[in-house]
Amino acid sequence: MTMPHRFLCIDASTDTLSVAVGTGRPGDPVHGHSGPGAAQSSATLLPVIKTLLAQAGWRLDDLDAIVFGRGPGSFTGLRTACAVAQGLAYGVRSARHPRGLPLLPLDTLAAVAEEARGLRRQAGLPVPEVVVAMLDARMDEIYLAIEARGLPELAKPRLCAPDALAAHLAAALPDAHRPVLLAGNVFGPYAEPLAQLAGERQAALPTASALLRLAPGAWQAGCAVDAREALPLYVRDKVALTTAEREGQR
Numbered sequence: 692m693t694m695p696h697r698f699l700c701i702d703a704s705t706d707t708l709s710v711a712v713g714t715g716r717p718g719d720p721v722h723g724h725s726g727p728g729a730a731q732s733s734a735t736l737l738p739v740i741k742t743l744l745a746q747a748g749w750r751l752d753d754l755d756a757i758v759f760g761r762g763p764g765s766f767t768g769l770r771t772a773c774a775v776a777q778g779l780a781y782g783v784r785s786a787r788h789p790r791g792l793p794l795l796p797l798d799t800l801a802a803v804a805e806e807a808r809g810l811r812r813q814a815g816l817p818v819p820e821v822v823v824a825m826l827d828a829r830m831d832e833i834y835l836a837i838e839a840r841g842l843p844e845l846a847k848p849r850l851c852a853p854d855a856l857a858a859h860l861a862a863a864l865p866d867a868h869r870p871v872l873l874a875g876n877v878f879g880p881y882a883e884p885l886a887q888l889a890g891e892r893q894a895a896l897p898t899a900s901a902l903l904r905l906a907p908g909a910w911q912a913g914c915a916v917d918a919r920e921a922l923p924l925y926v927r928d929k930v931a932l933t934t935a936e937r938e939g940q941r
Contacts, residue, residue, distance in 0.1 A: 695719065696755040697747075698906045699740065699779075700899040703732040703772040704764025704799040705826070705876065710736070711899035712743040715907040722746040723900055732771045740779070752783045754792055756915055758906045760897050761796035762924035763834040763848050764826060769923035780918035793915035797905055798924065800824040800836035800848050802897035805905055807874030810893060818872065819891060821864065825875030826897070833877050834926060837863060848926050853877070853884035860888075 695714035702709045708728035713721040722743045726735065744751065759776040762769045773796075780792040803824040811818045826834040833853055837845035837860075851859055864871065871890040878885060878892060909915075 696907060696910055697749060697753055698756055698758050698795070698903055699744070699751075699754055700758040700902040700906065701736070701740075701772045701776060702760035702799065702802060702897050702899050702902060703728050703736070703768035704760045704762060705768065705896055706765070707896055708732045708735065708739070708768075709897070709899040710739050710743060711903045712747045712749065713903050715903045715905075720747075721900055721903060725898070728768055729765065730767070732768055733775075736771065736775050740775075751779060751792075752785055752788065754783075756793045756795050756906070756910060758795040758797060758899075758902045758909075759921075760799040760802055760899075760902060761922070762799055763828065763926040764799050764897070766923075766925065769925065773921060773923050777918040777921060791918050794918055794921040795906055795909050795915050796921045796924075797902055797909055797914070798836065798846075798848060799897040800826065800834060801838070801846070801905060802901040803875050803895050804836070804838045805901040806898050807872060807893040807895040809901065809904070810895060811872070816891075819870045821869070821871040823860065823871050823873050823875075823890065824895075825873070825877045827875075827877050827880050828927065832927070833875075833881065835859075839864065848924065850927055853881040856885065857888050 695716050700711045706729050709725050711723040724739045757776045759772040776794055783792045804822040808818050821839045824836050828834045832850050835851045836848045873890045874893045874895045
């Protein structure tokens with residue numbers, strides 16, 4: 692019998708730091724942590740990883756790969772997760788991993804969709820085939836990706852203005868791909884422009900446990916890379932409004 696792979700998963704793309712250790716197989720134990728992220732991530736991440744590995748009874752070189760949420764999301768959080776994953780990967784040199792541990796950089800919006808599906812199943816609620824995963828990109832924009840069977844191009848993360856979202860979904864999804872599940876952390880900040888958006892709603896964040904569930908499939912699909920090849924996915928290069936732009940919004 693083939694032994695399951697062992698993964699360490701990290702997501703710091705939002706104000707919540709999420710870490711998980713496990714195999715990703717249904718029913719297998721998951722050792723996880725969720726706590727304040729943002730600026731605190733760099734100070735707490737390594738101690739949390741050490742604690743979770745100890746709980747699992749694993750050493751770092753027992754892992755098959757380190758998974759991290761590559762983005763989009765908080766610029767600082769994405770850089771922190773990527774840098775820590777790279778540093779840990781480079782620190783492992785063995786006959787099994789002569790170039791260090793492989794990394795699995797996974798999209799945070801895919802983790803949002805997976806987390807939303809998991810929450811719906813736990814609650815005994817139906818899970819529509821189409822999931823619209825969204826994260827607050829600040830600056831009056833939303834990070835968006837659509838998971839729909841047969842429409843792989845829609846899964847690429849992009850930016851969208853909240854008041855343009857309904858038109859975008861109407862153009863992107865034919866009627867055959869309805870109903871949809873709207874998932875993410877945008878329903879509070881953009882309540883007014885999203886009020887008339889059709890679809891079930893599920894509040895969800897990208898979590899390390901969601902990344903862990905995605906990891907076995909990503910590993911089998913050959914998504915692992917060497918540490919030097921792993922990069923954050925920013926989607927947007929601009930991180931703040933100018934003074935003139937802020938005044939214009941007022």
